[in-house]
Amino acid sequence: MAGFAVLAPNRIVPPRAVALMDADAFAWLLPAAAAALGAAFLSGRAAALACGAALAGLLAGLGATGAALAGGSTVARLGPAAGAWVAAAALLLAARLALGRAGAGAVARALAAAGFAAALAALLAAGLLDHVSLVREAVARGPEVRAALAAHLGLSAAALLPALAIGAALGAAAFARPGAAPAIIGGLAALQVIPAIALFALLIEPFAALSRAVPLLREVGLRGIGAAPAVFGVFLYLLLPVAAATRAALGAAPAAAVDAARGMGFTPAQALLRVRLPLGAPVFLGGVRTASVQAVGLVTLGALVGAGGFGVLMFQGLGQFAPDLILLGALPVAALALVLDAALRAAEEGLAR
């Protein structure tokens, strides 16, 4: 959609484009952008702060322009269009690059993201974003969004936790028996080749048969269509990153450190607990991070086979050709994945010290 933003009288009527210069509230964005550019020549941290402030300003500008153009309507909504998306993406990228140039580690980056999230929450709480299309849609569908969040997190955890336990056991087995490692890791890698949509679909019938055969399982809600094939499918995909990371983590301790431990009279169990596990922890956490980010993304696709989560909103939006609803499903998934990634990276950095 062309234009900087799009204005729709309600969620059904096709929106019309709004140019940057049509909207008075955007006028002060230009000095902010100039300030961000200027700061880029000063220092990384200042530039990152300026980019973050400009991004928050862009959103507040959208809200203020929406309020001005809506003219008292409680259903009119201003949505971002190509211009606003490009500006937001450029500011986000610039902020990330500036942080990198300032030498900010994962912890600093996570703190910066948390600060930005707090600013965003303040804008929302102050009602400044009420006329932004996405916020309109989210407010109108409050209970659905909360249910989707709970279901998405629940399904991701239901796949991740067993994958951590069984993946770690498989990885440990592959480390302990190098002869069996190619079979274990290779088998899990072959699973990854199957397209997720095909794996979820193929799991429907086995679960339906299981539910027919065991009445007890049917009573606890296990059916062919529903959460079961999605959670089990995601679980299967997560085994490889966890197992590979566990195997690498156990082998991460330098041979000299293990030898020294043995020389000091450590038993193999002591060497494992006091040398291998502490030295391998950051590597293992890296696998947990990969698996968590994958879980959040893969669960989205589970909505196709009847599992809940943000995918439900996204596919509803596709069915109704409602861009706001599509975004309401897609943006939280991306945000969840980025938050998990940032938090676990920060934890990794903390452990590696």
Place this chain on the structure above:
Amino acid sequence: MRAGAVVPLALFAAALLLLPAAGPVFGALFPEVAEPLYRREAFAALALNHAGLVLFSLLPAAAIGIGLGIAATRPGAAETRAVADALVGFAQAVPPVAVIAIAVPAVGFGAAPALLALVCYATLPVLRATTGALATVAPEVLDAARGAGMTPRQVLFQVELPLAAPPILAGLRVAAVLAVATAAVGAVAGASCLGTPIIAGLVNGNPAWVVQGALLAGLMAFAVDGLLGLLAPGVSASSP
């Protein structure tokens, strides 16, 4: 090594040939379904469309990924490298299905949103593999090449790229397998591919169609993995 390529390819071809005649089998397996065989489009046509989506996204993805990877590893291109790393980091957090869904309002239904997401996601493994492989070429080798009087272009084409080729080909293999999976998801936005019977089956409550589409999409992924394994032997498609 050869068998790893031939067996999945033969299985995929056999499934493609036998499935149109397998109506009675699926009728027996799913007695409750009125129309046990997906007949809206021929499976061969769907497979051809699917292969076309993969091929036409893989070529630009390879060009962009390798080109950007080379640019990011030239001396003095630290900024380019930082931009590439940041883009890869953001893109990996967003699942492909979200990109397909977000692209629909912008480019409409059909093959376009799938192609857009395919190019984005197939570029990532190629870019990562290229920067990684070029960064690990030993500096002594580069010094020796320069000392022998080679121009930067000669160093790149005659020394760096040949040395970095195996990991780059492995990255292409990962990209191809990812492209097969992402193309199947493209069916939710109306792309005609092997995901189409899966979506049609889920929407119409026809498990037989779901199995037919899933079987072919899965076998195609193994066939593509096996074929590209000939180019990049010894590296699994999904090694991290």
